[in-house]
Amino acid sequence: MKKLSLAARYRPQTFAEVAGQDMVKTVLSRAAAEDKVAAAYLLSGTRGVGKTTIARIFAKALNCEHAPTAEPCNQCAQCRKITQGSHVDVAEIDGASNNSVEDARALRETIGYAPMEGRYKVFIIDEAHMLSRSAFNALLKTLEEPPARVVFIFATTEAHKFPITIVSRCQHFVFRHLSEEALAAHLTSVLQREGLEFEESAVRILARRAAGSVRDSMSLLDQVLALGGDRLTAAVTRQVLGLAGQELFQELFDAVLARDCAALTSLCRGLLHRGVDVGFFVRELSQHLRDLFLLRQGGTGIISSLNLPADEAALWQGLAPRFSPGHLHAAWQMTLDAQRGIVQNPDPATALELLLLNMALLPQLLPLENLVPGTQPAPQQAPAQAAAQPAHTAQPTQPASFRAAPPAQQAQQATQAHTPQTAPTTAPRPSAPTRNEQPPRPAQPVAATPPAATPHPRSAPPSAAPETPPQGEGSGDDEAPPPAPASTASRDWDAFCAFCADTLEQGGEAPSPRMLRQLSARWDGARLILTPHGETLLHQVERQRSLLEKALAAYGAGVTEIELVQPRPMRTEAELIEECSRKPELQDCLAIFDGRVDHCRMR
Template identity: 55%
Template sequence: MSTSNLTAKYRPQTFGEVAGQEAVKTILSRAAAQDKVAPAYLFSGTRGVGKTTIARIFAKALNCKNAPTAEPCNECDNCRQITAGVGVDVVEIDAASHGKVDDARRLKEDIGYAPIEFRYKVFIIDEAHMLTVQAFNALLKTLEEPPPHATFIMATTETHKFPATIISRCQHYAFKMLTNDELIAHLSNILNMEQIEFEQGAVDLIAKRGAGSVRDSMSLLGQVLALGSEKLLEEDVRSILGLAGRDVFFTLMQAIHGRDLVAVGDTVQQVLGRGLDLGFFIRELGNCWRNMFLLNQSGERAVPLLGLSSEEAAEFMKWAQTFDRSFIHACWQMTVDGQRKVMTSLEPAMALELLLLNMASLTDLISMERAGALASAAPSPQQAPQAAPAVPNQAPPQTPPPSQPMGQQPGGQTPPWQNSPQQGMQQQVPPQNQGMQPQGMGANGRPMGRTESGSPAGNRSANDMGADDSSLPDAAGLQTDSDLNSLVPQSENPAPESIPPLERVPEPAPAKPSFPASVSGPRDFEGFLQYVADSGANGSTSGLSKCKGELIDGKLVLTCANSFHQGQVAGRESRGVVERLVSEYFGPEVELEIQISSKGKRRSRQEIRDDVESHPDVKRVMDAFGASIISIDPRKDV
């Protein structure tokens, strides 16, 4: 038995034998049965999904002696010739070696002749994206209006290389990658026809490694069958293809759970020492985290979705309950994001080891990150709120007697601690001074003045002294110390020495000017440049020192040498910096204006010509010699 080329041996010969691509098969089969053929077709998709195979089957269906038919019979002479690749009217071209414009021209000449033996001339162009631009242009008219006896089928893996004019002239069918179940069914059917026993896990591995490509899966199957074993075993598949077993992943899970970095490093060395495929290893690791996340979330209901055996499901269920769900999700996200980084890194092994070590240290890294966030959010000592000064002669907050229920006093009176809507947040007022705040302070902590009617605020009732103190004046309304002292509550037997006079609230200092007041003498442009240099803003104001500056009518006019110089000074970032520095040095009333020197402005040739013709010396020469100006070329320094 030869297993070297299973792809050619079991190439489908009818639409029904093709794995997957149900929509494309249905459309083309119906078109062949109804004899409705398009001028051109474009088949696109990844490698090994059946583009060329379906193109040949479609050519047989169109030219079968039983045509029009939905399926070729594969028994007539026409079908046999096309299957053998010797049909004179079915031309298959490899654009990689026949993609020049001369080949396209010969194709145009050949298409004009009628078919020799078959009903249709079919031109199958494989790897059509390799055609040159000139070859595509040569085929434009032919693809749009071919003879009624001809059709084109172009197959490609890179549709983005096609001109839009070509795609618009074709019926475009995108071939999908096969699902894992479709590949498993196809491989199992081939093994049954070869009469080879197999383990289901072995076929599953080959299908996963094939990644949606039938040809890749068939090649891997032939590679494993070359071992010559009587039965296809999962262990043999992992050994030959360099795939990690479940034991490697579960050992890695144990190391990650125990935060054993040395064990994680040993696992990486084991993967490298066995020559395992790093790309497939990371894919399988991502599937492990996915399995554990779904099992942690949904339990045994997720087992049919994951397609695991009972033994594998039990093992994954144990690890799903060992890890926290958020930890599993974070590791799954890290694996998916790190896959491309590992495969494109100059040191893939080191990148993989770093990824796994980060998973093992994830809990510590998150704790450090949270600690850093808390430290950055905590107020600095300078910003820490200062404690309120103690108030002398203030009665301690009253608490209800233990024998009385909360909120009641003898006689049905409401206790004073229930008067404020914010319990426990403010110190209460003694009963004899109810309606007043100690030391002349309002509910919001501001000194109380007099009411709008002119009566002292201390004579207001308890209902007037609620939480809303928007009617209280600010401290600026108190003019004298006696006004402040009048707000101090008086008891029946006042003790003058126990009530110290209140200090006047200091008035805010006047705002300082924003521009530097330390500059002595007149402020001019030279001093401004020195101020810019001292402030360290030279790097953000490139070209400012080369400007000419002058103060004119409350404006600082900066003159640039040319438009490029103006772009340096008046750019989006530099202009804002210059305006801020001008406001700081000259004052906020000084505006900024940036202009170009008259010598730096670019003039048109007509303006230069007018200046030259109007020059008196030029006029004198033209009048003396009867000359005329033919052309004018500006100098480079103009």
């Protein structure tokens, strides 16, 4: 005797037995109970979510001897005939093999006859998207003005292939994927009715592998039970379906923490030899990274919302504190982005190996806040070597033709941009002296005093004392010059941003230049007034206040207090238009041209 599959043996026969799809069940059950039935229904969704099953149950509810009723009784002759597929008034048509215009015309000819045994004639067209354009057009008039007691039910997995003229004549219901919890509950009820012992983790694996499809979950359960045995275990389930075990994921995360590239390469090779499903392995990896990130951020209080078995919860709870939150978040994002590419790659094993190696080397990447716009990060070097190497001998990180101006040069250019230009003179400008020689003395005294040279930010901050005069022209070598007050050049915000970028390039500590350039700065004596352009930027400056004060002191700005101005709240366009319309300087212009303000934008 042929053995029925679990999917056929436990096919739901009432709306209440269908797993998930609560909204669709409620609407169709009420329509059958109140006898308010539409002429056509379109049921769309992925495979194995209950489209054909609900169509049959709806047909039984319409033709049940106890109708109108919300649920079929499954005991009367009408219900039994529909269940067996022998009812004369309920026809199931395969749209893939009956898709021509002749089939549609033959169907239209039989529609005109009244029901012979039941209350309604029901036509269930499965895979209806396979109908040809001509067949759809042949049904248009029938769907628009159908005969009494005729119901069409179209079931499809590709609703986008339906002509809009057909969709507009149907009540369209979209079937959703079932959640992992709903699939696990359904599999648990089937195993209990079969009288089999099982592990909760094994049921979870089947529900996760089915990806929202009830029929896929039942087929996988049939496949695992075919191996025999009186108990369904997680180890047997993973072995039959070719899935990676928890011990392999623990080995993987240990290698990622240790940045052991050789171990990761060996692990990928082992996955390939064992025939593990690479696509599902990446899906499980993404789920585990999500659980680790949430456990790292939420602690033990979030375990209940993750719905993890006790053994998995204990494993991830011990592993999560070993990672940094940023590492887990970036690895999770990388895995999600790489899923489709790995599955569709001609060599998925190599693509997976690259993902795992990138995941392990994530902590070695340079933080984005340390990057200066227009430059490349300098190669890392030992602290002792960096301290011994002079600042002026630093090698460029890329060719000069592709490299932006150094921060010191940017500061000098910014200072010169704010200095008023003088009229050119006919006398040639003397060349700047080199670092190791004294400036030449003029042959005879001149009337005008030459301008003071702008100090280089890399060699010394602007607040540094001036160079000591040569021997015999001033005080002795042991006398320290008095501290100079903060100059106008030291109050240049662009030059300070360049100074911070230069400090970071040399390995020192300074605020992020990218953050500083988004601030509006104003000097007021011993105060520096900063105005951020948003709440997020305000919080960033508050967190780096101490670092900002140290950088200002090293720069020589002479600031003793930093004042942060609360950013102005964003206003709507209507509020801006109203404010601009009331400005006195615009009244004359608006009156002369009989105009009005109709567009404003916050800058």
